[in-house]
Every structure is written in C-alpha cells, then in structure tokens.
Amino acid sequence: MADPMKIRASAKEGITEVKILMSHEMETGQRKDTAGALIPAHFITEVSAEHNGKQVLAAQFGTAVSKNPYLAFKFKGGAKGDKLAVTWMDNKGDKRTDEVQIA
Amino acid sequence: MSRFSKATLAAALAIGLAGGVTGALADGKYSGVGRAATPAEIHAWDIDVRPDFKGLRPGRGSVAQGEEVWEAKCASCHGSFGESNEVHTPLIGGTTKDDIKTGRVASLAKGDAPQRTAIMKVATVSTLFDYINRAMPLTAPKSLSNDEVYGLVAYLLNQAEVVPADFTLSDKNIAEAQARMPNRNGMNTDHGMWPGASAARDGIGNGGKPDVKNTACMSHCKTEVKIASLLPVYAEAAHGNIAEQNRPVGPVRGKDTSGKAAAPAAAAPLSENAAATKLAADNGCMACHGTANKIVGPGYNEVAAKYKGQADAESKLVAKLKAGGQGVWGAIPMPAQTQLKDEDARRLVKWILSGAKAQ
Numbered sequence: 001m002a003d004p005m006k007i008r009a010s011a012k013e014g015i016t017e018v019k020i021l022m023s024h025e026m027e028t029g030q031r032k033d034t035a036g037a038l039i040p041a042h043f044i045t046e047v048s049a050e051h052n053g054k055q056v057l058a059a060q061f062g063t064a065v066s067k068n069p070y071l072a073f074k075f076k077g078g079a080k081g082d083k084l085a086v087t088w089m090d091n092k093g094d095k096r097t098d099e100v101q102i103a
Numbered sequence: 104m105s106r107f108s109k110a111t112l113a114a115a116l117a118i119g120l121a122g123g124v125t126g127a128l129a130d131g132k133y134s135g136v137g138r139a140a141t142p143a144e145i146h147a148w149d150i151d152v153r154p155d156f157k158g159l160r161p162g163r164g165s166v167a168q169g170e171e172v173w174e175a176k177c178a179s180c181h182g183s184f185g186e187s188n189e190v191h192t193p194l195i196g197g198t199t200k201d202d203i204k205t206g207r208v209a210s211l212a213k214g215d216a217p218q219r220t221a222i223m224k225v226a227t228v229s230t231l232f233d234y235i236n237r238a239m240p241l242t243a244p245k246s247l248s249n250d251e252v253y254g255l256v257a258y259l260l261n262q263a264e265v266v267p268a269d270f271t272l273s274d275k276n277i278a279e280a281q282a283r284m285p286n287r288n289g290m291n292t293d294h295g296m297w298p299g300a301s302a303a304r305d306g307i308g309n310g311g312k313p314d315v316k317n318t319a320c321m322s323h324c325k326t327e328v329k330i331a332s333l334l335p336v337y338a339e340a341a342h343g344n345i346a347e348q349n350r351p352v353g354p355v356r357g358k359d360t361s362g363k364a365a366a367p368a369a370a371a372p373l374s375e376n377a378a379a380t381k382l383a384a385d386n387g388c389m390a391c392h393g394t395a396n397k398i399v400g401p402g403y404n405e406v407a408a409k410y411k412g413q414a415d416a417e418s419k420l421v422a423k424l425k426a427g428g429q430g431v432w433g434a435i436p437m438p439a440q441t442q443l444k445d446e447d448a449r450r451l452v453k454w455i456l457s458g459a460k461a462q
Contacts (some may be wrong), residue, residue, distance in 0.1 A: 006184050021184045068196060070186055
C-alpha cells in the first residue's frame with residue numbers, strides 16, 4: 001500500500017481550492033539501474049476527485065509527470081465540512097483513496 | 104514594526120526612568136564612550152538557539168496552529184506542503200521512515216534524490232527553529248511570535264512525517280523531536296571548518312586542519328599540461344553557447360560554443376611576424392623593449408642594428424635571451440627567460456633581427 005496523499009481543500013466565496021501532493025515513484029520505464037537493467041514502468045494513470053460523492057475532476061496521468069506529483073485545482077461549489085475524496089490508480093493496478101474535510 | 108525595535112524602545116524608556124545609574128556603570132575601560140547594554144537589550148538581541156536548546160524561549164505551538172500560519176505567510180513561496188520548487192528549493196521530501204529510525208538520510212549517500220531538500224540535510228531541530236525565528240518570512244524577519252515559530256516547526260516536522268498531526272511542540276518536548284530528525288546523525292564536525300580542538304580532546308573540530316591534502320610537487324613534476332581528450336566539435340553546442348550562459352565575472356566563464364569563435368582560429372595560422380609579436384607580448388618582452396624605441400632595455404631596432412651582419416648573432420642572442428644578461432646596454436639586468444622553448448626563442452630572435460614587424 002502506498003503512502004497517504006497530502007490534501008488541502010479550502011472553500012472561499014463558493015469556490016473550493018484543492019491542493020494534492022501524491023506520494024508515488026512515477027517510474028517512466030526508461031531508466032536503468034546501476035546494473036544496467038531497465039527499471040519497470042510504475043506510474044499513476046488516473047486521478048479523480050469526488051466532492052460529496054460527485055466527481056469534480058478526472059485526469060489521466062502519464063510517464064511525463066514527476067515523482068511525487070503535485071496537483072492543484074479549483075471547482076465551483078463546496079462548503080466548509082464537505083467531504084472531498086481523491087483517488088489515484090497506477091499501471092500496476094494499485095489504488096489509493098484519501099478523504100479530507102473542506103476547510 | 105519588528106519585535107526587535109519594540110524591545111529597544113522599551114529598553115530606551117527603561118534607561119530614561121533609571122536615570123544616570125546605567126550611565127555610571129558603563130565606565131570601566133572606555134570611560135565616557137557609550138553605556139552598558141541593558142538586560143532588555145541583550146534579551147532582544149540574544150535570540151540564538153543552540154543544538155542543546157540553550158537559548159530556547161519557553162512556548163508551544165501545535166501542528167494545526169502552524170498550518171494556519173504556514174498558509175498565511177509561508178505557503179506562497181514554499182508551497183502548501185513545503186514541496187514547492189518555484190521560489191526556493193523544496194523544504195520537505197526525500198526522507199523515509201527508515202531515515203527517521205537510523206538518523207541518516209539514505210538518499211543523500213545514494214544520491215538518488217532529484218534534489219536535496221532542507222529536511223534531508225538539517226541535523227538539528229534547533230537550526231530550523233532559529234532560522235525561522237531569525238529570518239522568516241523573508242519580507243518581515245523576526246515578525247513571528249515565539250509560539251508561531253513553535254507551530255511552524257511542528258507543522259514542518261509533521262509534513263516530513265517526523266511527528267504526528269496532533270503533535271504540539273514546546274520547549275519541554277523539543278528534544279523528542281530532535282531524537283526523530285531524519286538526518287540527526289548526518290552531521291560531521293571532524294573537519295577544519297569547526298572551531299576548537301579535535302573531537303578526541305573534547306573539542307568539536309579537528310584543530311583547524313584543512314580537509315584538502317594537496318602537496319606541492321617537488322620533484323619529477325610535469326612541466327606542461329597536456330590535454331588528453333576533448334569534446335567532439337558536434338557535441339560542444341549541445342547545450343547552446345556556454346559562454347552566454349555564464350556570468351562575465353568569476354572563476355567559471357564557459358567556453359564559446361557558438362561555433363563562430365572557433366572558425367577563424369582554425370582557418371588561418373598566424374603569419375610568422377604576427378606569431379612572434381604575440382609571443383613577445385605573451386612573455387612580457389614588450390614591457391621593457393619597444394619595437395622602435397628604448398623603454399627599460401634597448402628597442403628591437405637598436406638590437407637589430409647592433410648585431411647586423413654578424414653571422415653568429417642568432418645563436419648568441421638566443422643564448423642571451425635564455426640566460427639573461429647585464430652590461431651590454433646598461434646597468435639594468437634582463438632576467439633569464441627560462442620559460443621560453445628553444446624554438447620560440449629562435450623565432451623571437453629571428454623576428455627582432457629582421458626588424459620586428461607586427462605583420
């Protein structure tokens with residue numbers, strides 16, 4: 001199981017700003033280790049965010065995204081105390097969901 | 104208005120009330136010059152916190168309180184999670200749970216982190232506290248209250264997963280945080296940058312010995328530098344013109360890889376006269392000899408005139424050039440030019456005897 005994400009969500013004047021720091025290796029599959037063997041690709045393919053069960057963001061990630069990706073976005077709606085869940089899925093089928101309350 | 108100037112103001116008021124008493128105390132060695140600093144002034148100035156927490160002022164701050172201050176005053180430059188690379192290098196990241204156990208950041212030794220973060224390098228939590236307290240925020244240093252600094256340190260440690268989210272940092276438990284710092288065993292004082300005696304003699308340095316062990320070559324030294332290999336021409340400009348990407352001052356200038364500078368040099372080798380002129384200038388001959396006038400030594404025209412028609416003039420002058428001389432043209436000696444290669448010396452003499460033309 002991967003490490004938890006760091007998520008900060010704050011609502012202001014009807015707009016919620018979300019900042020996410022994911023913890024992931026994001027191996028491209030192009031690098032070689034010290035022995036010269038290819039390191040297999042391991043990266044996040046899909047990210048989605050749900051506000052009170054309703055999807056507000058769906059994103060496709062690829063190998064061009066850095067290790068431990070940082071993502072920030074805003075959406076209309078959302079109030080203090082609402083639940084925001086962020087999920088990522090990687091190419092090995094690993095999955096992680098973290099939930100925070102909007103501040 | 105900073106905390107410091109408020110304190111000085113208070114101190115100044117206190118002096119006013121105390122009257123001439125403090126003035127009288129200031130005498131001693133420098134009578135009539137200034138006055139002794141008041142305890143309040145020293146308190147305002149003496150803010151450093153040492154690794155053993157000497158100088159730390161009592162206070163407390165929770166991760167949650169720190170987060171609030173962080174979002175308001177720090178996040179715009181350092182990022183919400185201390186991860187930002189936009190303004191400064193990242194503060195947080197690159198440390199693992201194992202590092203917290205061992206007290207040595209593994210990726211520092213392995214070198215696999217894309218960038219060294221502050222938390223990877225810092226060995227003492229007192230450094231974090233002192234630096235934030237002293238210098239942050241950059242636009243208003245010393246504007247944070249003591250409790251705010253405690254909160255910010257707690258928040259940063261929480262982001263680095265050193266302390267849990269419900270942690271409250273205070274002067275009482277800061278030693279616990281120190282015991283979990285990821286790079287706490289990463290500090291090495293066994294080098295000359297630290298003051299005092301060696302560690303064996305209860306000091307923290309090594310007695311001031313430098314950590315470079317270079318010794319001057321005394322025998323069988325290489326006389327000239329030979330370049331063993333060069334980047335192929337097609338690869339030189341892989342990163343653009345290096346000369347344009349470096350400052351025009353300082354030790355690193357960068358080679359001109361635009362391709363323009365190399366072209367003329369390769370195109371035409373210097374003419375015999377031009378090469379000799381350059382040789383004379385490079386070796387400092389021109390400082391004492393003019394081509395057509397006397398400076399300290401004789402002008403080249405005078406030399407050429409004196410030796411005109413002598414068959415052995417060339418070999419004689421080559422020997423003189425290399426050994427130096429005195430008395431032929433006056434009392435001022437010419438130093439021996441041992442750095443000249445034989446062929447260069449011969450070229451110079453030929454040039455002088457032929458009239459020392461520039462082209």
